[in-house]
Amino acid sequence: MKTNELHNEIRSAVRDLCRQYPDEYWRKIDEARGFPEEFVQELTNAGWLAALIPEEYGGSGLGIMEASIILEEINRAGGNSGACHAQMYTMGTVLRHGSEEQKQKYLPKIACGELRLQSFAVTEPNSGTDTTKLRTAAVRNGDHYVVNGQKVWISRVQHSDLMVLLARTTPLDQVKKKSEGLSVFLVDLRDAIGNGLSVSPIRNMMNHETNELFFDNLKVPAENLIGEEGKGFRYILDGMNAERILIAAECIGDGYWFVDRAKNYASERVVFDRPIGQNQGIQFPIARAYINVEAANLMRYRAAELFDAGEKCGAEANMAKLLAADASWEAANVAVQTYGGFGFAAEFDIERKFRETKLYQVAPISTNLILSFVGEHVLGMPRSF
């Protein structure tokens, strides 16, 4: 099948699935601060969340381009991929750096939905963006590690069976480079919660299940170490480009959704005896938002093409994330302005999506950190931190 035909087929199939989960579904979940369980289950059953798992492990072995199209379509249909997107990229750490035994043990079960690997625990309250200063420590003791410390903003823990954890295995003052001495573990949440791991939900701006985690002598079997001890930071960085491209695609989906809604509303809403969209003060910001979403989309395609060709794509993946997050945020603001008072009313869904898309200015990487990456690594300017 030609690439474009495959992409069109994916778009149309995901759209069909999303049609069963209209605005009211997402609105109710948002109001109840619930989890879109039926949606995530159906997406899993249809195999969409296993897009990036190779066929030999029960997935569909698609590329990042196809995976990004799936998430784009969910957000473009008014949904929120944030409830499950990590299932796509978190398993990449196991796939790239896990042993054959770990891959055989976990990937087929993740692919068929028997296990959910939706959580990824890096951020800590004291270190924030300065990841290598994280303090959660894992100390080897015979056939297991003992983990102590704290994490913050760790999403989907309550709806996941497994979690990828980054912890320090060699103290910072004993390593040559601060990026050394960090290790990655696969934590089985079903055993861990209540046995050394406690989870405290954080109420936040949107309906996003995220938590503070407290590790108090949590025992993690040594066989759950992924790759080599001390090399974990590198493994986490390896997954960043995929994450950036997928989040960029979600923002693109959001951006088109806002533009569509704004355009339609502006064409229908009559004030002073004419559609408000006839006024350039309303029409031009929508046109500009559309132009910016389109431009960001080109960078997203470029980054995905490079990624799938196995070429370097750090610059493009980061730029795509920044451009797409900015474009969706601009489109969100324009949509609120176009809807006037109704932009604030829950029943029009603009305010919900506005809150949801704002997240991508800050997480999983903030705009400033992308600017500093490009300043330093692409333009060769001095490191700012």
Ligand SMILES: Cc1cc2nc3c(=O)[nH]c(=O)nc-3n(C[C@H](O)[C@H](O)[C@H](O)COP(=O)(O)OP(=O)(O)OC[C@H]3O[C@@H](n4cnc5c(N)ncnc54)[C@H](O)[C@@H]3O)c2cc1C
């Ligand atoms: C809803 C939500 C879900 C999340 N889910 C997860 C998750 O599942 N797993 C996980 O590990 N993390 C998660 N995060 C954490 C997220 O990745 C961090 O919030 C983000 O990386 C920023 O870290 P911080 O909040 O500690 O901000 P800080 O590091 O305190 O930074 C605050 C602000 O200062 C800016 N800043 C900091 N240093 C510099 C500098 N040198 N130059 C310029 N600007 C700077 C930052 O860009 C940011 O805007 C989530 C966050 C949220 C809000």
